[in-house]
Amino acid sequence: MAKDKKVEQITDMEVDFAQWYTDVCKKAELIDYSSIKGMFIYRPYGYAIWENIQKLLDAEFKKTGAENVYMPMLIPESLLQKEKDHVEGFAPECAWVTMGGSDKLEERYCIRPTSETLFCEHFRNIIQSHRDLPKMYNQWCSVLRWEKTSRPFLRHREFLWQEGHTMHATAEEAKEETERILNVYADFCENVLAMPVTRGRKTEKEKFNGAEATYTIECMMHDRKALQAGTSHYFGDGFARAFDITFTNKDNQRAYPHQTSWGVSTRLIGGIIMTHGDNNGLVLPPKIAPVQIMVIPIAQHKEGVLEAAQKLVDRLSAAGYRVKMDDSDNSMGWKCAQYEMKGVPLRVEIGPKDMEQGQCCMVRRDNREKTFVALDELESAAAAQLQAVHDGLYQRALKNLQEHTYEAHSLEEAKRLQEEKGGFIKTMWCEDEACELKMKEVAGMTSRCMPFAQEHLDDVCPVCGRPAKKMIYWGVAY
């Protein structure tokens, strides 16, 4: 008989979105707290999502010609200081190693907050000729940023990410790389994570420390806040000059190479949770779900039921799906609630009645729609249902994005729209940082990006009234 086991309760998102989010992270067993504030434990279910993200993204990076490497985790203070803007941005949040064993170190080392400086030092050793270019490297690792506040997946003192670092013979090639990778990220978010993105450029104020330009993909969460999901930076030859990296070009002259870096992190998991989740818990996009299909036998003590369920598992597994069966003695109600909470995209049920009729029942996680499927068509039906879940999630998120992107023509209107509706507020902008700061002060919003897909909304900047140069998106960001 069913054990007295309850599915963990989750706060409704309408009651308290932040608490709902924490509940999902904790109760779906994605993450746990450690004894150091801001440092989290990635539990098996959460880490498996990251592994699936890694596997798919890594293949895309390799298609572009990128190669994986691993650089040391420590940066000597003198190395970090070589590029002025970079160190100013990162030094305040570095964790410093000052002792090795019982010896005080002669120089402090910081745990990498990002690795531009380490890559530059290495590039200096291995780049001599134009034949050594491009160098397109990536590493999967963790980085440390000693921040004051923290939140599962969204802001950790230590988080997992990948950081690409590339060097090119010309500015043009480097710019192409920046764009190519931004598109890899955007396509990945949309086609794999079912998260629609807005592609654009960051303002001078919001760009990466030391970069000439930062490109970004911005997503809208279910609570209409913005999430920066991935960035790609163009450095020009600034770091190359600071680190004295030169090469002999085709005309046999010394030249500085042009550089990029780009990264996404486990923040993407926070994005998945807040884009697709609901009051029953997590909802996972099928392509990265650790378990894509959960098979549940009905009246499993009846003759042949377990065997029939196992056969479904075997067939779906052979067809390449990540599939599990729950034949525990928990109740049917508990099992359904449990795997809804865990966000498993598709549930497949089979019982004596189904067996008689040569069918099983498929239940989608996103909308709970049930479909009875002839056993002959198991594999193709599973493929169709999983695709339908993906499409359903994408469409729901796109609707959220479209319905909550508003046009404003004055600072007043921008403020009112953010307060009353939330979401992305788009306006024109004069490109003066003073107006950006004013928007933050008055309407509580930061600039998200200047979208590549520009529109002409007004002739003037709504903040200062001077001629407008760009359309820009504003929002309240995680």
Add this chain to the structure above:
Amino acid sequence: MAKDKKVEQITDMEVDFAQWYTDVCKKAELIDYSSIKGMFIYRPYGYAIWENIQKLLDAEFKKTGAENVYMPMLIPESLLQKEKDHVEGFAPECAWVTMGGSDKLEERYCIRPTSETLFCEHFRNIIQSHRDLPKMYNQWCSVLRWEKTSRPFLRHREFLWQEGHTMHATAEEAKEETERILNVYADFCENVLAMPVTRGRKTEKEKFNGAEATYTIECMMHDRKALQAGTSHYFGDGFARAFDITFTNKDNQRAYPHQTSWGVSTRLIGGIIMTHGDNNGLVLPPKIAPVQIMVIPIAQHKEGVLEAAQKLVDRLSAAGYRVKMDDSDNSMGWKCAQYEMKGVPLRVEIGPKDMEQGQCCMVRRDNREKTFVALDELESAAAAQLQAVHDGLYQRALKNLQEHTYEAHSLEEAKRLQEEKGGFIKTMWCEDEACELKMKEVAGMTSRCMPFAQEHLDDVCPVCGRPAKKMIYWGVAY
């Protein structure tokens, strides 16, 4: 025409084995030095070997039921101190973080030298009932040990590894796990890396800090020194008691779970180099070689040659091999030397004469044996040749191991054998640490392991003359 490009020279191993090793690491572009002593850069070719090792081993771990997680990289000093033997062993080589941003921390944190303490803290939170057991976790990460000396792959201050940490309801189950994983490691070394291993138990002196027992696989390098290639530890309930981890067992009583941990590291790459390499450079076992087959067109300017070579690449690639082609304008001699140096297991050459005869030429890296293969049989011939390379490497290494494992019946003889022959010296042993220390002092050897496959060589310990309890292997180890 051929460029004036030379293959990097490598010191002969007979002249200076240590220099030969460093040359191979550097010139085959496996590794580079960073500005911090003892912290190395894993370059693309070296990291790709590790990625292949990871992929294959990870699948084996998952078959045993292990799940991947990621724990924080920092350990509060108070947490490290909870298990007495453990902290004594590791504290002297910890790197300590004392500053976060500009603030001095209230407590020091060490960068993990290993993560038993972190896992125990987490296990304490998630293990309540026997239904929560076993917990079988693994993580792929880097660890730091602030050692005085360093050597590429063999001894880094920071190195990449995996660490498994498991908790079980009974001592018996934990012991089984320890053994299961040791066998996974041993099979992997033999079947994938072509490295024969000796399985056994470490002495009390050589076991892991805090463990009840440490099991090991020991390999013999080409210079007859020993390499500890992987270890698996049984902890009993020592850490569980220190960390107050308990569970309700099936009899509804509180009990302490039993624990294991196990790991292999990028040391394995050092082992591969020193087991299989020769004076022409690296020799890679086919299963983990980043490039398994290098196709080289001969007289590539002649009509149809490049197309024919490309067709070979396409077919071999479609058959699942990691294959590349070099159609650069470097000379044939340079190309052959270059890919020998890089250790590519199989070279495939095709030129106008071969095309006429519907064949190509396959050259094995291990013994340079050439075989002409009908193009019809390309895929099956490649499979056979790669298997032959694997088998050839394994047999050569096995011969080295067997020919240089010697029996000694006195301390004197042990010392002489090590000095004159090198390799593993096997003797009986009374199990007294004093005799182990004496062997080290007199013959310069440490105990490698007490092999599972015991033999009776003598009745008494060759050091002290008292009754012998075990046969033991001695050697000079990396």
